[in-house]
Amino acid sequence: MRRLIVAIGFLTRLPVPRIATQDGDFAAAIRLYPLVGLLIGVMVAAVAWTGSLVDPWVGALGGLVAWVAVTGALHLDGLGDVADGLGAAHGRRERLLAVMSDPHAGSFAVVAIGLQLLAKFVLLHLIAGDWRALVAIPAAARIGPLLWAGWLVPLKPEGLGAAIASAARTRDGMGWLLILAGGCVLLPWLVMAPLLIAGFAWWAKAKVGGVTGDVHGAGIELVETGLCLACAVYWAV
Structure with missing residues (x-):
């Protein structure tokens, strides 16, 4: 329960009780990320489904706002940092890490975040009435960090990517995949x-060279959008 509270406190802006933590709790909380994803999905689904009773576009807007609000735009920030880093690095690893660590958002970040929000908005319009999908998508996407932490090399010796890499266990990822x-x-x-x-792991290795907290966030965002698209295509076909 302690690590679940840590995971909820990190991945969401939901109020959680103040608890005493132990060394390693923050990193080990990665094993419970999909459970937090379920909680996020329930909130997004509730708002989107309620809004869709008025109009599908209202449901899409409500779902998107809920998605951003409950996560505090945490993963969108990671997506923006990765976009800025890749746009400005020109193949230089040191430059990539320096730009990704800069708290200011550049033009690449603005474009990437804008396109991501637009894509989710349109796709939510298509699937807002399917509450099961909206519950499942955030949970499924948060299986990603458990696997990326084992597959990809941390780019920073100290940071979120390195911390969770030490706590990620193969059996946890396999269990969630089952x-x-x-x-x-x-x-x-x-x-x-x-x-x-x-696919994202392959892309991150080829383009970024490894993983950081920002890369994890970007991956979660992109997998969520990919799953929204998969759901929309499935129902359309």
């Missing part, structure tokens, strides 16, 4: 989740 496989019985398009997670 649960995901069960979810595919009800939501067949969830089969895309492992492919999107693996």
Whole structure:
């Protein structure tokens, strides 16, 4: 329970009780990220479904606002930092890390975040009435960090990427993938989740060279959008 509270406090802006933590709790909380994703999904689904009773676009807007608000734009910030880093680095690793660490948002970050929000808004319009999908998507996307932490090399010796890499265990990732496989019985398009997670790992290794906290955040955002698209295509077909 202690580590779940730590995970909720980090990944969301929901109020959590103040508790005494032990060394390693913050990093080990990664094992419970998908559970926090379920909580995020429930809140997004509730707002989107309620709004869709008025109009699908109202549901999409409500769901998007809830998604950003409950996460505090944490992962959007990571996406923006990665976009800025790649846009300004020109293949230089030192420059990439320096730009990603800069708290200011550049033009690449603004464009990336704007496109991400627009994509989610349009896709939420298509799936806002499917509450099961909206609950499942944030949870499935947060399986990603458990696997990326094991697959990718941390780019900073000290930082979130390095911290959670030490706590990530293969059995946790495999366990959540088995649960995901069960979810595919009800939501067949969830089969895309492992492919999107693996695809992002390949991209991050090729373009960034490893993983940081920002890379984890960017990956969660992109996998969420990919799953929204997969759901929309499934229902359209």
